[in-house]
Amino acid sequence: MTTSMSRREFVKTGALASGLVLAVQLPAWARSGLGTLARAGATLSPGAFLQITSDGAVTVWLTNSEMGQGIHTIFPMIVAEELGISVSAIRLEQATADPRFGVQYTAGSSSVRRLWAPLRTTAAQAREMLVGAAARTWGVPAGECRIESGSVVHAASRRSASYGELVPVAAALEVPAQPTLKEPASFTVLGKPTHRVDVPGKVDGSARFGLDVRLPGMLYACVARCPVFGRNVSDYEDAGARAIPGVRDIVPLEAGEFVTEEWWLHRLPGAVAVVAETTWAAMEGCRALSCRWEGGLESELDSEKLARMFKDRAALAGTVGRYQGDAETALQGSARVFEAAYEAPFQAHATMEPMNCTADVRAGRCDVYVPTQYPTGVQQVAEYLTGLPSDAVTVHTTLMGGGFGRRSEMHWVIDSIRVSRAIHRPVQVVWTREHDIQHDNYRPASYHALRAGIDGAGRIMAWTHRVVAPSVVAWHSPSMLATAPDQVADEALDGAADLAYAIPNVRVDYCPITTPVPLGWWRSVYASQNCFANESFMDELAREVGRDAYELRRDLLADSPRHRRVLELAAEQAGWGRALPDGHGRGIAVHRLFSDSVVAEVAEVSVENGAVRVHRVVCAVDCGLALNPDTIAAQVEGGVAYALTAALKGRITLEGGRVKQSNFNDYPMLRMKEMPKVEVHVVASSDPPHGMGEPGVPPLAPAVANAVFQATGTRLRSMPLALA
Amino acid sequence: MSAVSLFINGRRHTVVAEPTMPLLWVLRDVVGLTGTKFVCGIAQCGACTVHLDGVAVRSCSVALSAAAGKRVTTIEGLAPARSHALQRAWIELDVPQCGYCQSGQLMSAAALLARSAHPTDAEIDEAMGGNICRCGTYQRIRAAIHRAAGEA
Helix, strand or coil, X not given: CCHHHHHHCCCCCCCCCCCCCCCCCCCHHHCHHHHHHCCCCCEEEEECCEEEECCCCEEEEECCCCCCCCHHHHHHHHHHHHHCCCHHHEEEEECECCHHHCCCCCCCCCHHHHHHHHHHHHHHHHHHHHHHHHHHXXXXXXXXXXXXXXXXXXXXXXXXXXXXXXXXXXXXCCCCCCCCCCCHHHCCCCCCCCCCCCCHXXXXXXXXXXHHCCCCCCEXXXXXCCCCCXXXXXXXXXXXXXXXXXXXXXXXXXXXXXXXXXXXXXXXCCEEEEEECCHHHHHHHHHHCXXXXXXXXXXXXXXXXXXXXXXXXXXXXXXXXXXXXXHHHHHHCCCEEEEEEEEECEECCCCCCCCEEEEEEECCEEEEEECCCCHHHHHHHHHHHHCCCHHHEEEEECECCCCCCHHHCCHHHHHHHHHHHHHCCCEEXXXXXXXXXXXXXXXXXXXXXXXXXECCCCCEEEEEEXXXXXXXXXXXXXXXXXXXXXXXXXXXXXXXXXXXXXXXXXXXEEEECCCCCCECCCCCCCHHHHHHHHHHHHHHHHHHCCCCHHHHHHHHCCCCHHHHHHHHHHHHHHCCCCCCCCCEEEEEEEEECCCCCEEEEEEEEEEECCEEEEEEEEEEEECCCCCCHHHHHHHHHHHHHHHHHHHHCCCECEECCEECCCCCCCCCCCCHHHCCEEEEEECXXXXXXXXXXXXXXCCHHHHHHHHHHXXXXXXXXXXXXXXX | CEEEEEEECCEEEEEEECCCCEHHHHHHHHHCCCCCCCCCCCCCCCCCEEEECCEEEEHHHCEHHHHCXXXXXXXXXXXXXXXXXXXXXXXXXXCCCXXXXXXXXXXXXXXXXXXXXXXXXXXXXXXXXXXXXCCCCHHHHHHHHHHHHHHC
């Protein structure tokens, strides 16, 4: 299973899924057999997520990672709804990595999608068992009992019992396989804006992030590795480092590689760790190390060479991801062919909390404390590196200062386990900002060649889109390029192949390209650039055929009611078509993300002296059931800010085989005065929740580029968007 | 290493560390107050903001020796039990997402309100321009500052 596969819920497995739970399957705990194990003693636990004890305490285990998207609040909201209690009545515990919970990962806007049914089911099972226990105890039909504020009540006989009192009897009952779930129309908790449970700790400094973990006897470490990709340390001079007060040890980390989960290749470039009593001493020690490097590929690699490589590769066909009608013939027969090429650069994740992991490896035990999006993956890596059995390895997930896909990676986990093993002490490895920016797993750069065939009546009859980009999934599992080219193409063509516009002849293909640049899943993944290409091109076609950018899209989405609905809502709320002052413009874009949420955005910009200012972004969202409307609005606001930074501010470039940028002085971030006013309108829907962590991102860049065109008549086809 | 005396959140601390160690790391690793955060280390992001004798400073770029004998206020000492108007506004409006930048945001905002009780949007932009938020909570931060200012 790859993180990207789970996002897409593909069931074509290839080599990837052996022994692992796919997103579409319920985790093992949901099978009622496991419920029997939990019945001993005074504990009601029809599934691993939930436990009610005879003292009335209701505990929910948080199996997913809170990175600000509000998942730690959604869990108790779902349980509270089915149990008829309040969110504040629920005790929350962060789960460790545990196979009882199935595969634990928080990525792909998938937490609520995957856990919606299992969490509701478990809570409803508990409710029915408690009601059944009361009915049995009182000798009355269960249908005459109702739940009220943590008790079961039988109105006719004026009897009631608290959940705690009923637990011993309830726990002995059979777990109902198909409990009745509440209808959305009767929700009293879900669907209402709800305060986040993690916010109070985040306003007084008490919230514990990974970097805040403190263990008795713990030391700190920084790692020196060569910024030229693939180079190893050949030798080093550490007298300078050892002379730094507080430095305790120097630990060489030999080059190597290993595989976990039968697909994930972990490359270990040779490096050196400096261990010290404080983080500062470790950083100073690292700076004082003198290292020589060897090996590696392409120290001549630079961004210009890469851009030429990508463009050249577009001349040759790729793996086809969508083939409908006969695009080649249709193009040849067109009255007019319009073509354009778009480019997107590498981007870093730039989470606020730098990468870190605390490992405590000792004889027969290993504890890892880490802000991670993938605890199950950390468990596998820790077991591999220590050789310890599962029950001797515990992974503790902390809060994290931003994820965005960055914290699915394992490099700092590997660093900290290796150093802890070497020094026989708990150690917290901290990556400096420079190390983080220069050793990211980047959002891939890409080149997009699009062509459209237009007939004599101005109708778009054909659309081809060739995406040239390195593959994120193949970076993690190189053999996939040969063994699973279709899956590789599916990931890279996300958002490009599933074009919603009603165009009769469509061909979308993908040309993989291999570079030494490490790649990763960056908020919305390939949709972040495929949507930029699609929605910029659609805008250019509208101009080409003399149609309004909004109205042409609306017509071509006649068969896609969800897309149409959000498009219309965004346009209406933004006042599409109303006059704007000179130098101002509006742009529109719509996209359905792999999580099945559909988002349309209208950006309003002004351009002055070549500088683009985004004033307002109006967003319309169809995300199925909106479980916590305030969180949904926050995720869209955040997605817009994240996308705007990438659209306007900086990019990652390469020179001499290494990343040029290193900190926020040369890789600038969006600041408060650059933040537009963001308005979020959510369409009412009774579909299951679709996941909103990422969908706010893809439409933003093209909406802004389209607005810049409306304001200036200049079409920008590469990011960051800059007028010369 | 030398022994340096500081007043942190109203209490006197005697700290033994290199005089060149940034105050940020003294707070986090020597004194054990981890509410002040490390992000960039070069005063570009504001996450490490504390008050030094009432003035907002980036503690990653203030050496221990420069803080000797002075009053340091960290997020932990901003107000008891989240009672500061800004903290209450932050909670009411669910300002934080990941929350990692928010100690610095609150300390910068508190310094702003201490010198300008009802700041304009332009003043907020200026005062808060050194604080980065990757989760994009800027709109809510601004609204919360206005809300807190409104209570004064």
